[in-house]
Amino acid sequence: MxxxxxxxxxxxxxxxxxxxxxxxxxxxxxxxxxxxxxxxxxxxxxxxxxxxxxxxxxxxxxxxxxxxxxxxxxxxxxxxxxxxxxxxxxxxxxxxxxxxxxxxxxxxxxxxxxxxxxxxxxxxxxxxxxxxxxxxxxxxxxxxxxxxxxxxxxxxxxxxxxxxxxxxxxxxxxxxxxxxxxxxxxxxxxxxxxxxxxxxxxxxxxxxxxxxxxxxxxxxxxxxxxxxxxxxxxxxxxxxxxxxxxxxxxxxxxxxxxxxxxxxxxxxxxxxxxxxxxxxxxxxxxxxxxxxxxxxxxxxxxxxxxxxxxxxxxxxxxxxxxxxxxxxxxDEPVTIKDAPGAKELPPVQGRVTFDHVTFGYDAGNHVLENLSFDVKPGESIALVGPTGAGKTTVVNLISRFYDVTGGRILVDGHNISEATLQSLRSQMGIMLQDSFIFSGTIMDNIRYGRLDATEDEIIAAAKTVRADDFIREFENGYMTEVNERGSKLSQGQRQLISFARTLLADPRILILDEATSSIDAKTERLLQQGMNELLKGRTSFIIAHRLSTVRGCDRIMYVSNKGIAESGSHDELIAKRGLYYKLYTAQKMEAV
Missing domain, CATH: 1.20.1560.10 (ABC transporter type 1, transmembrane domain)
Known part of the structure; x- marks a missing residue:
């Protein structure tokens, strides 16, 4: 380093x-x-x-x-x-x-x-x-x-x-x-x-x-x-x-x-x-x-x-x-690449399986150890827990931005290490914590992940995430030019545009990493309405520090100590009065 x-x-x-x-x-x-x-x-x-x-x-x-x-x-x-x-x-x-x-x-x-x-x-x-x-x-x-x-x-x-x-x-x-x-x-x-x-x-x-x-x-x-x-x-x-x-x-x-x-x-x-x-x-x-x-x-x-x-x-x-x-x-080796004989991943339903997965960014220093869980097609999963516990690591491994050190990850029963990267990632919608905006128009930025999208489809995606209103307030609307990294936009606006870009790809597996971290409470409520429609029929992994965002998820996984410390619905975890309960009540007290 x-x-x-x-x-x-x-x-x-x-x-x-x-x-x-x-x-x-x-x-x-x-x-x-x-x-x-x-x-x-x-x-x-x-x-x-x-x-x-x-x-x-x-x-x-x-x-x-x-x-x-x-x-x-x-x-x-x-x-x-x-x-x-x-x-x-x-x-x-x-x-x-x-x-x-x-x-x-x-x-x-x-x-x-x-x-x-x-x-x-x-x-x-x-x-x-x-x-x-x-x-x-x-x-x-x-x-x-x-x-x-x-x-x-x-x-x-x-x-x-x-x-x-x-x-x-x-x-x-x-x-x-x-x-x-x-x-x-x-x-x-x-x-x-x-x-x-x-x-x-x-x-x-x-x-x-x-x-x-x-x-x-x-x-x-x-x-x-x-x-x-x-x-x-x-x-x-x-x-x-x-x-x-x-x-x-x-x-x-x-x-x-x-x-x-x-x-x-x-x-x-x-x-x-x-x-x-x-x-x-x-x-x-x-x-x-x-x-x-x-x-x-x-x-x-x-x-x-x-x-x-x-x-x-x-x-x-x-x-x-x-x-x-x-x-x-x-000569720098491309370590994340298609394996010899890699096959195209067919259209997926969205089942994701972690089979005894171990991973570390540095040799001998594991972030995850022997992690196993199974996610059904269409199920929404929230990943919560302390900073540095490995929440983002989990979704990075699903996207194969890094390769596992041990074990395997399956999508619809297919080992992702044996599938082509293009066929895997093209069926995923990924919004990372850093909402990167490219120089060009707002419409170009939303269309970035799907170049054949029509203007109507772009506007529909923006409306779903409640970005349409603020975009139309600009003098040139969707044709407004933005600078590199979106310096003319607020952090919340940048995240909404990035979210529209992700939705436009119509993914089977959706990954949202702190997607609402910089959006005010009013906008978050509007966005939640669009998210509820989006999540239907899609497997989704949502990382959020605001636990109010993930209350409606099918399952909440508390990531800690190199694995999943607790797993269940919001009500189930509250009833356990364990790690999630302590985190949730602490946030409620801070909000008062």
């Missing part, structure tokens, strides 16, 4: 290795055709561009000494043409690779989102939302350029080096060897800082994730922050996290900056050595000034790809830190 904090760095459970990069190549292969076209354009652009030093050498050694003015203009025009063509080809290639990069982003992000939707509740219990979101948005953006332009540029720069080396050795092999002499020094330097650079960017990834998690938490809880005047304290926490991120970022950039600094200095030294060797060691008969000038130009061109490759190397090291996180998320 330590990961579930904004100020705790995440430890990688599967460090990066070459297999991660091979997996990334899957996304690259999907863009093979445009990348090949871009590579061809890059080769043509580079090849044409490399003719410029040869033209310059010929002009200096032949055209100018022989005073061929017409030829000088001709060579100048040809040199200008090579530059223009090279730039045009590079621009076309750039547009192609921009599209490729966005396609790669789309594919990775789509795979992440699809996988996140399949992950069990426990995954989200253990992690701040901000640390999940940053992987889908920021990290994918960070790796896209390396996986698109990075691959092409790497191949291109290698080809550039080969082409330039061929041209250099064709002009003068001795000066070419002088240029190549700096390579071993550069390679040794890279080996020296490689591991420290990678660790540094991993730390940047952690601090960025922490900062994003705190930002998300702070925005979600801004109301509580202002109520308790925590602004100054929260600003201090934010400053600390932002400072940590800044410190690690500067450290990582320091390592990155060392590479071009080294390349620039080596290029300067090598260019100087060309003039030293060409002018002082070799005689004018062995090497002309045009050759020296051409080789100095090739030296600059040779070390430019080295610099570009070092920048690509920097980008790759950065991307590795993010790829590790992305693939760690994609």
């Amino acid at each position: 330590a990961r579930n904090k904004f100020d705790i760095d995440e430890n990688l459970e599967s460090p990066f290795d070459i297999r991660h990069f091979k997996r990334a190549l899957v996304y690259i292969k999907q863009q093979k055709r445009p990348m090949i076209i871009a590579l061809v354009l890059s080769v043509l652009s580079a090849g044409i561009g490399l003719t410029a030093p040869l033209i310059m050498q010929h002009v200096v050694d032949v055209t100018i000494p022989e005073k061929e003015v017409g030829a000088l203009f001709g060579w100048s025009a040809l040199m200008l043409l090579t530059i223009v063509v090279s730039v045009i080809l590079a621009a076309i290639r750039g547009r192609i690779m921009t599209s490729v990069g966005q396609d790669i982003i789309f594919e990775i992000r789509s795979d992440l989102f699809k996988h996140l939707q399949a992950l069990p509740f426990k995954y989200y219990d253990d992690r701040p939302q901000g640390k999940i979101m940053i992987r889908v948005v920021n990290y994918v953006n960070s790796v896209s350029d390396v996986l698109s332009n990075g691959i092409i540029n790497f191949i291109m720069e290698i080809l550039n080096l080969v082409f330039i080396a061929v041209f250099m050795f064709a002009v003068d092999y001795r000066l070419a060897l002088v240029i190549l002499a700096g390579l071993p020094v550069f390679a040794a330097f890279l080996l020296l800082i490689k591991n420290r650079q990678r660790r540094s960017w991993q730390s940047v990834s952690n601090k960025s994730s922490n900062l994003n998690a705190y930002m998300q938490e702070s925005i979600s809880g801004i109301g509580v922050t202002q109520i308790f005047t925590r602004e100054d304290r929260n600003e201090g926490i934010f400053t600390r996290l932002a400072t940590n991120f800044r410190t690690e970022w500067i450290k990582a950039i320091h390592y990155n900056a060392m590479i071009p600094f080294t390349v620039d200095n080596l290029a300067t030294i090598v260019t100087t050595m060309i003039y030293v060797v060409g002018l002082l060691v070799l005689s004018p008969a062995e090497v002309t000034f045009g050759v020296i000038l051409a080789m100095s130009s090739y030296a600059a061109r040779f070390w430019q790809p080295i610099l570009n490759l070092s920048n690509l190397y920097n980008g790759f090291i950065n991307a590795v830190a993010y790829l590790e996180r992305i693939f760690e998320t994609l």
Whole structure:
């Protein structure tokens, strides 16, 4: 659970290795055709561009000494043409690779989102939302350029080096060897800082994730922050996290900056050595000034790809830190899924059986132990008891949001672990304690669980739960736009809309978890009338702290001590004068 904090760095459970990069190549292969076209354009652009030093050498050694003015203009025009063509080809290639990069982003992000939707509740219990979101948005953006332009540029720069080396050795092999002499020094330097650079960017990834998690938490809880005047304290926490991120970022950039600094200095030294060797060691008969000038130009061109490759190397090291996180998320096991050979659950009548069920959120810490009960089709069951006793756990297990540790749960005699999730949950109406409202219209929110519902059916559901009256009070009625989480609505209004959404699905098994917790007494009485109609012919499980809500249920189960401590109708439990009686009388006294 330590990961579930904004100020705790995440430890990688599967460090990066070459297999991660091979997996990334899957996304690259999907863009093979445009990348090949871009590579061809890059080769043509580079090849044409490399003719410029040869033209310059010929002009200096032949055209100018022989005073061929017409030829000088001709060579100048040809040199200008090579530059223009090279730039045009590079621009076309750039547009192609921009599209490729966005396609790669789309594919990775789509795979992440699809996988996140399949992950069990426990995954989200253990992690701040901000640390999940940053992987889908920021990290994918960070790796896209390396996986698109990075691959092409790497191949291109290698080809550039080969082409330039061929041209250099064709002009003068001795000066070419002088240029190549700096390579071993550069390679040794890279080996020296490689591991420290990678660790540094991993730390940047952690601090960025922490900062994003705190930002998300702070925005979600801004109301509580202002109520308790925590602004100054929260600003201090934010400053600390932002400072940590800044410190690690500067450290990582320091390592990155060392590479071009080294390349620039080596290029300067090598260019100087060309003039030293060409002018002082070799005689004018062995090497002309045009050759020296051409080789100095090739030296600059040779070390430019080295610099570009070092920048690509920097980008790759950065991307590795993010790829590790992305693939760690994609590798997170989907523990709640269809079993091999899972069958479609036929239309159910609603019988629910718990057969010696044991469950715990953490190994060795059971919430329920050896729990058994049987619910008949159409029976309404109320689950009451102290906070944390396991009431919500019971309904979560029926919905298979978690899998049982031991025993089994049956619906109409079918083991739910052997049925497909879609066929199970599609026959359930579930309203959880958190009444989540999506951005969009009120009608869109009610229709969320049944997209083919007509407008009349939506209004009928709203009327049943007594939501129609307050909805029509809005200027735009059912077409009123609401913000994410329904900030324009009261808590009671949000619950009524969520309740209408659940009713619209017309479920055979209905689960209501604190469905009326934020509704005033008058609205609750109206809602109870609609609920009575809804519950007819449906198996229902109702969790409510207000015991007045569940008095009419067929059976009330008091959940305590990892099981069902008492079970019976309201009158039967009152007559027993046990745990339920004490809870009920305590509430009555509080209401007085």
